[in-house]
Amino acid sequence: MNLISEGEVKKEGERLLKIQGCEALLVQEMVKGARELVCGLTKDPQLGPCVMFGVGGIFTELLDDVAFRIAPLTTWDAREMMHEIRSRRITEPFRGEAAVEVDILSKTLVALGKIGLEFEDVCEIDINPFKVRPDGKPVAVDALIILKKTTR
Numbered sequence: 002m003n004l005i006s007e008g009e010v011k012k013e014g015e016r017l018l019k020i021q022g023c024e025a026l027l028v029q030e031m032v033k034g035a036r037e038l039v040c041g042l043t044k045d046p047q048l049g050p051c052v053m054f055g056v057g058g059i060f061t062e063l064l065d066d067v068a069f070r071i072a073p074l075t076t077w078d079a080r081e082m083m084h085e086i087r088s089r090r091i092t093e094p095f096r097g098e099a100a101v102e103v104d105i106l107s108k109t110l111v112a113l114g115k116i117g118l119e120f121e122d123v124c125e126i127d128i129n130p131f132k133v134r135p136d137g138k139p140v141a142v143d144a145l146i147i148l149k150k151t152t153r
Contacts, residue, residue: 003031032142035098036091037130038106039067042113044124050117052110054082056091057130064088072114079110091133099137106131106139122149 004010014026037058044050048071055067068085070078080103083092092101109131116123125147132142 032132032134032140034132034134036095036101036133038091038101038133038139039127039129040106040109040113040131041128042072042117042123042126044117050114052079052082052114052117054079054106054110055086056088057132061129070110070114072117074111074114076107076111079107082110083107098133098135101133101139102137109139122151123147124149 004013010028014028017023017026037056037060039053039055039057039061041053042050043053050072052070052072052074053067055061056064060066064087066086066088068082070082083089083103083106092103092106094100109128113126116126123146125145127145128141128143130142131139133139
């Protein structure tokens with residue numbers, strides 16, 4: 002919504018809390034940046050944890066431009082994934098915005114692989130969009146973690 006002042010946030014929060022079923026709100030900054038990436042983790046029954054990287058936002062499903070690696074990943078693997086997608090130029094300088102800080106992006110992909118190997122209950126992680134700020138720093142804007150169903 003791009004609310005600017007504390008008063009605007011408070012007013013909109015009060016309006017939303019009046020909606021039936023709305024119990025709480027999570028407020029975060031409006032992240033600026035024209036580029037959206039996707040990073041994720043899935044567990045394949047035969048291959049085990051697999052890390053995914055590609056074009057994010059609404060274009061994830063539309064363009065299907067992603068690369069996968071079996072965990073564990075090295076920094077080299079993560080950087081190679083960035084070069085495998087058809088839209089690899091998305092990580093370069095774009096319309097006055099800096100190139101993506103590939104060190105941050107690489108560490109994120111490597112960490113997703115580690116999570117897949119170390120946490121058995123984590124079935125899937127989807128970070129989308131992983132938005133790129135104008136200064137090149139990527140930031141997770143939305144994420145979903147799916148855990149194994151447990152029987153009690």
